Amino acid sequence: MSRAYDAVVIGAGVGELVAANYLARAGQRVLVLEDHDVLGGVHVTEEAFPGFRVDTCASDIGFLNPQIIQDLDLSTHGLEVLSVESGVFAPVGNGDGLLLRDGADTMASIARLSPADASRWMPFSERIARLAGFLWSLYCEAPPLPTSKDRKDLFALLGIGRRLRGLGKVDMLEFLRTVPMPVADLLDDWFESDVLKGCLGAAGVSHLFQGPKSAGTAFVMLHHHVGQPGALRSRTVVRGGVGSLASALARAFGASGGELRSETGVDRILVRAGRVSAVVMQGGEEIPASRVVCGADPKRTFLELVDPTHLDPEFLQRVQHIKLQGVAAKVNLALSELPDFGCSETNLRGTISIAPSLDYLERAYDASKYGRISDQPYLEAVIPSLVDPSLAPSGKHVMSVWMQYAPYRLQEGEWGPETREALGDRVIDTLAQYAPNLPAAIMDRQVLSPRDIESRFGFTEGHFYQGDLTLDQVLFMRPVPGWSRYATPIEGLYLAGPGTHPGGGPTGMSGYLAARQMLKQRRRQPRSTV
Amino acid sequence: MLKVTPFHPRTAALSQGQAWRRWAGHTVLSSYELYHDREYSAIRNAAAMIDVSPLYKYAIAGADAERLLDRVLPRDMTKAKLHQVMYTPWCDAAGKVIDDGTVSRLDDQQFRLTAADPNLRWLHHNAVGMDVTIEDVSDSIAAVSLQGPTSRDILKGIAEADLDTLRFFRLTHASIQGIPATISRTGYTGDLGYEIWVDAGRAVELWDRLIDGGEAYGITPAGILALDIARIEAGLLMIEVDYVSAHHALIEAQTSSPYELGLGWTVKLEKGPFVGQAALAQEKHRGPAWQFRGIEVDWESLEQLYAEVGLPPKIPTVAWRTSAPIYVQGVQVGYATSGCWSPLLKKYIAMAHLESRYARLGTPVHMEVTVEHRRKEAMAQVAKLPFLDLERRRA
Incomplete structure (x- = not known):
């Protein structure tokens, strides 16, 4: 019994x-x-390499x-919760880079690329926060069915309508206009700096089999800004x-x-x-x-x-x-030293984004449309051991990199040890353009193709x-x-x-x-x- | 572009009036002679040969073949015996009929399904996760229906098969003077009859053997007009005439459940899960809103309506397929979808959808008839289907 x-x-x-x-x-x-x-x-966090605890798949806990x-x-x-690292650092080479975080140095960082963009940053950031805030209100309830005749559904729909109106005339129209847009168009409306637009636009294509010029990617960008204080993507870091x-x-x-x-x-x-x-x-x-x-x-x-x-x-x-099209691969690294991006260590506590322009992202996507792995991939790396040293032996680090686009279905060949390791090399080569000491610092590495993620975590197409x-x-x-x-x-x-x-x-x-x-x-x- | 059937070289040569019509993307003959009367008489008095090749045919094979059919069809396929043929409708998730046809168990893991409409996509949708292959064999298999009281004698003369023991709705593999064939004791006429299934490449040969062997028994090629009268007498449904496929209906009101078509006997609610099960269980519990019934038009009433305009009574010379309203005390309670003069029963008969409370046998109703360009109501009564129940069909 x-x-x-x-x-x-x-x-x-x-x-x-x-x-x-x-x-x-x-x-x-x-x-x-x-x-x-x-x-x-x-x-999950696993001891992928002796002494190194690695966030095998997801690199952060997102917005909880x-x-x-x-x-x-x-x-x-x-x-x-150790900290909320509200930063994205986009290196541009020679130690310089764009830094988007909740602080005054953000404006200075943007101004170095474009003074005009710097002046538009705050209005943009505030608008994104308001629009994403409305989205969040939709995310806090089971979606009512628009076709329903149930009174509860009708009230819920009415509530959504009221909240949308509550955004005010400008933001309401902006929300309705933004959602179906390509994120590239949205950003072109606001900014001129390629690095800034690339860095922001990446949020519109993250884990999506589309490029920034595809319709609806502005929605995905808003989606990834839910719960954020602005056009920032913060990372909640928890101990362990x-x-x-x-x-x-x-x-x-x-x-x-x-x-x-x-x-x-x-x-x-x-x-x-x-x-x-x-x-x-x-x-x-x-x-x-x-x-x-x-x-x-x-x-x-x-x-x-x-x-x-x-x-x-x-x-x-x-x-x-x-x-449901798997497009992302994961590379986890055990490092003997911190990768040297030529910048202050604090810049590296958030997300390191390699998406130097919208065109770069679009080209990275182009390859995957035809079943190929991007030659120049879009990368998002984090070094959690910077915030939580307990994850790696003293002085050493773990680095976790998401790579796009790695299509689940390859035009030629199948995912196997060879393609997987070639992808790992490509990721490291790309990062090494910005942090030349990285290849030598790698003690060990783990590469997960979409197929590996599928078989390990049971998610279709990874x-x-x-x-x-x-x-x-x-x-x-x-x-x-x-x-x-x-x-x-x-x-x-x-x-x-x-x-x-x-x-x-x-x-x-x-x-x-x-x-x-x-x-x-x-x-x-x-x-x-x- | 319409296709021709594998028997076309023979059927075309016999056509006197070029009365071609469409059937499932093929050209077939309405009648061979200028009038179909003799062809109908062959069905009831000798043997008629009807080219039924345009039927859609699917070969379903594999470990899950039975499982797939048991999921798609409301009949209990686990009870289908080797070489058994079952007539069955099939439904969508709302329990509304999509199509009807026959399913034959050729082997433990091999079936053949016939259908009036293309169903390949539907079958594939239902085969998710199953170990089964579904092949459209519509073009590779030719079929001819041999119907009428002398059909058995004809086949006995030319086929190596035990036709005396071949029961109603069973099939047997046979050789017809060297042509490998499957003979099923099925048909669409309500008479003693068989359907013969052969490789399309041997169709013409088969035709010739049948004509040769059947000459002494009055074998007669028959077209769709003759068949239509026979099937109405036999109370057999025709898709897009007597019911609208749930896949083609534009509004829900056009759809029908098996219970509403007199096919409740095919629905085995207590078997394993099948498409439409929940909806059908509910409908059975609630009672169907409609019934499918026979209508017999009162001769004297019809005669009276014509007499009023100074004409002798006129009866339809071919089966009609329009919709005729049925009234009770001036209120419409249903509509007839097929009707004809039954030469055998000597009655004006029709098949009709009736609101359940007016469907009791013997209920007096009126059916709309057009007399000299004017709409009139002829007296009629609700009758049992089939109109014609011949002993020899099963014997």
């Missing part, structure tokens, strides 16, 4: 753990199943809703690496009476008469469950974990057609966000139109990964909103013991 759970959560990613926490705190008996030995999904930290009391469960967020969530979950099993993969989700009935483990064990929260991407959930026979073909077709953040796949259309509220056509099955609204970036929000929906819909169900 085994215990029956109110909810079984598949995956111990941040979103799933957030959902599990809220459910457990509401008094439900919750079981979390994770097939890896480390928790956190893509937010302070409400979640507070509700779940994460600081008492070991989450220590990004994985410590999952550890804190797991401890909070345990304290609420939740049960967690790691290193036990789920084979499939059983459905009976349109309802979830159990989760079957890879070993064959069957765990009865009337509610399942799945953190896997929608394609994997509906095409692999669930027998598709239980789903309407129209729905399946939509799931199959979710645009897509970090479980679905492209294009305008046709956000808000009430995420993951598919009509099913944006975490429930699925299978009764009792909920999604909680970044494949759902609001997508990757605002960490854990999908899980937060999924749990809220589930608790709202909770009905008294007889607990069955099997």
Whole structure:
């Protein structure tokens, strides 16, 4: 006789753990199943090289809703926020570079490139903050369906309309104009400096199979500025690496009476008469469950974990057609010394961006359109050991680099050791143009192609966000139109990964909103013991 | 560009009036002779040979072939026996009929599905994650339907197959004077009859063998007009005439569930999951809004309507496929979609969609008829389908 759970959560990613926490705190008996030995999904910190702790996949915890930290009391469960590094440094060579951060030196830094741009910086930054702020308000609730006749939906839609109007005439129109724009056009409207535009425009294409001249990338830029104090991309740094967020969530979950099993993969989700009935483990064990929260991407959930026979073909077709194109690769480095960009060490505490112009980004994307890896890739590097020395042996450093564009589907050949290492070399060569001491400082390296990310983290195509953040796949259309509220056509099955609204970036929000929906819909169900 | 069927060299040569019509992208004959009466008579009194090659045919094979069909079709495919043929509609997720046809179990992991419309895409959509191959064999397989009381005798004379034991809705593999064929005891006429499936390359040969072997039994090539009368007598539905495919309907009101088409018997709600299951379970519980029924027009009433304008009663010479309103006490309660004069029953019959509460057998209704350019209402009554239930069909 085994215990029956109110909810079984598949995956111990941040979103799933957030959902599990809220459910457990509401008094439900919750079981979390994770097939890896480390928790956190893509937010993991591992000792990739002896003595070096590396954020294997995600380089930072993104924007974590302070409400979640507070509700779940994460600081008492070991989450220590070291700093919020609100900086992006874009080296231009010869030790110089653009520095965008929350401080007066930003204006001086821009002015060196273009005095005109410097004078426009504050109005731009403030506008981005307001527009992204409105977006954030949409991200704090399950999207109401525009076609719904339900009163609650109508009120929610009315609320959105009022908030949009509340932006004022200028910002409201700017929001509506900005969202479908190519980020390149938006930035050309404001600025003349290539470096500034490249650095800002990168936020519009991050983890997206599109270049800055593609429509809708201005939305992606806003998306990546949610929760930011301006046109800045701050990085929340927590002690011990990004994985410590999952550890804190797991401890909070345990304290609420939740049960967690790691290193036990789920084979499939059983459905009976349109309802979830159990989760079957890879070993064959069957765990009865009337509610399942799945953190896997929608394609994997509906095409692999669930027998598709239980789903309407129209729905399946939509799931199959979710645009999801892996484009990013990750390079992790163990360094014997700090890379020398010829600048002050403090410049390197935020994100180091290699995107010298919009054209550079567009050309990097061009290659991937035809299935090739960018010759001159767009890079975003962080050196977390600068803020948290505990991650590397004394005097040494870890560096974590996201690289775009590395298409999941290559025109020629397949991803394998050769292509993977060639990509690693290309990334290092590119960085070495700005920090010549880097190649010699590398003690060890780890390269993850989109295929590697797929096989290690179970994300289809290694897509970090479980679905492209294009305008046709956000808000009430995420993951598919009509099913944006975490429930699925299978009764009792909920999604909680970044494949759902609001997508990757605002960490854990999908899980937060999924749990809220589930608790709202909770009905008294007889607990069955099997 | 319309295609011709594999039998075209023979059918074209026999055409007296060039009465070609379209069927699923092919040209076929409405009738071979100038009038279809003799062709119809062959169906009921001898044997008619009807080229049914335009049917869409899909070969479905693989470990999950049964699973795929069980998911797409409302019938319980796990119960399909070797060489069994099943008539079945299939539905979309809302439980509305997309198409209807037959499914034959050729082997443990091999089936053939016939359809009136292209369904390849739909089948593929439903095959997500399944180990199954779906091949459109519409062009590579020719089919001829041999229908009528002498059809068995004709086949017995030329086919190496045990036709005496071949039961209704079963098939057998046979050799027809050296031509490998599949013979199924199926048809669209409500009579004793068979459908013969051969490689398209051997179609003309098969035609000649059948004509030679059937001459003594009155074998007669028949066109669609004759078939249409026979199928109405037999109460058999025609897509886009008697119902609108859910894939083609412009508004929801145009769609029909199997329950509304008299096909509730094909829906096995208690089997495993299939497309439309939940919607159909709800509809069954609620009771369908519509029923599909026969209508028998009262002869004396029709005679009276014509007498009023000084004419003798006129009956349709071919089956009609328009929509005729059905009234009860002046209020429209349904519409007939196919109708004809039944030469065998000597009755003016039609098939109609009726609101469920007016569908009881024997309910007196009126059907709209046009008499000398004016709309009139002829008295009629609700009748059971099929109109014609021949013993020999199954015997």
